[in-house]
Amino acid sequence: MVVASSPDIAREFCKTHDRIFSGRHLPSVYHNLPGITNSSIVLSPDCSKSWKLFRSIGQTCVFSSKAMESNAWIRKEKVMDLVNHLRTNEGKVANLEDMMFATLANIISTALTSRNLFDIHGQENNEYKAMMALVNEELLIGSTDSTTITTVWLIVELIRNQEMLTKVHDEIAQAIEGDELNEILLSQGHYFQACIKETLRLHVPAPMLVPHRALETCKVNNYVIPKDSMVLVNAWAIAQDPNYWEDAASFKPERFLDSKIGYRGTHFEYLPFGTRLRMCPGSAVAFKNIQMLVGSLLHYFDWSLPNGVDPTTIDTNEKYFTTLKKEKPLLLIPKLRKLNSV
Numbered sequence: 001m002v003v004a005s006s007p008d009i010a011r012e013f014c015k016t017h018d019r020i021f022s023g024r025h026l027p028s029v030y031h032n033l034p035g036i037t038n039s040s041i042v043l044s045p046d047c048s049k050s051w052k053l054f055r056s057i058g059q060t061c062v063f064s065s066k067a068m069e070s071n072a073w074i075r076k077e078k079v080m081d082l083v084n085h086l087r088t089n090e091g092k093v094a095n096l097e098d099m100m101f102a103t104l105a106n107i108i109s110t111a112l113t114s115r116n117l118f119d120i121h122g123q124e125n126n127e128y129k130a131m132m133a134l135v136n137e138e139l140l141i142g143s144t145d146s147t148t149i150t151t152v153w154l155i156v157e158l159i160r161n162q163e164m165l166t167k168v169h170d171e172i173a174q175a176i177e178g179d180e181l182n183e184i185l186l187s188q189g190h191y192f193q194a195c196i197k198e199t200l201r202l203h204v205p206a207p208m209l210v211p212h213r214a215l216e217t218c219k220v221n222n223y224v225i226p227k228d229s230m231v232l233v234n235a236w237a238i239a240q241d242p243n244y245w246e247d248a249a250s251f252k253p254e255r256f257l258d259s260k261i262g263y264r265g266t267h268f269e270y271l272p273f274g275t276r277l278r279m280c281p282g283s284a285v286a287f288k289n290i291q292m293l294v295g296s297l298l299h300y301f302d303w304s305l306p307n308g309v310d311p312t313t314i315d316t317n318e319k320y321f322t323t324l325k326k327e328k329p330l331l332l333i334p335k336l337r338k339l340n341s342v
């Protein structure tokens, strides 16, 4: 096993030798299950024909800007389902993590399944069949899990930093059109965007990305990496590297305000979604979903901790098991905010 723990070494594996290290290292249980690995993007052992097909179907239905635009109504509807549920349960303790997970899973599953199974001539829609295969663990559970982790930490960081929360509220207020949150206007809120990026830096949901595999023997920095080695990119250590990040252990969204560093994997000091060939194809979807979901929860409600606990003392312990999440569930009490139009 090889671990890349600095931006320079990550660049060697993921850029200089991108193709060679684009294999997926799978737990042995999958080795005799070609049916599963051939109908998956994330579990595909290499960048095979079926991997390309699934990525392009995902691109058409979910990941592309066009798909995200046409799925905007789904985001709005599912988020408002949650807002309305919380409205009727105002003042009661809510397990926000579970509710956000359900909402995000509903957004993805509806985006994937709200299509015709047959075309008008009675032919089976093969693209749909292939897409149904995608409605499996990776798109529903895997992707929803990482997105939920980020929404949880974003809310935690904001409710314990009143000044930052006020800035985000101000930006959200600028994105209200009629009595609704407009997601195009919301995406123009630089501070809120910076908060999401900083959350993904300080709380990298997949600290080691997903294990890669060497497709052939290769020399990297004078070390011979044998074929089939497992290669991990320690995105967590990279995001904490003091050579690149000042006061790395603190939540400081301001660091992203005048920075060119984006989340698309072009800056090797910041790789929450990986980079290059096996990079997460859902990064933009995740960003949009987080923005809409957390933006709405902050716009419609004030949040407090049960038993009057001071938000600055909220528990921030983490637990690691392939993903890094908040150890204890996020339990908060919603109180409707006084809004002119609600």
Ligand code: HEM
Pocket (backbone or CB within 6 Å): 041, 042, 043, 044, 062, 108, 138, 139, 142, 143, 144, 146, 147, 150, 205, 206, 209, 210, 211, 212, 272, 273, 274, 275, 277, 278, 279, 280, 281, 282, 283, 285, 286
């Ligand atoms: C904050 C949310 C998310 C984070 C942090 C995240 C992160 C990641 C990471 C680190 C990888 C592995 C990259 C590598 O192997 O180098 C990955 C792969 C993947 N992600 Fe995401 N992801 C998120 C949300 C999503 C969403 C919303 C979707 C789908 C709508 C998605 C779909 C996928 C797929 C299909 C792969 C496999 C790519 C491949 O193996 O070619 N992810 N993600």
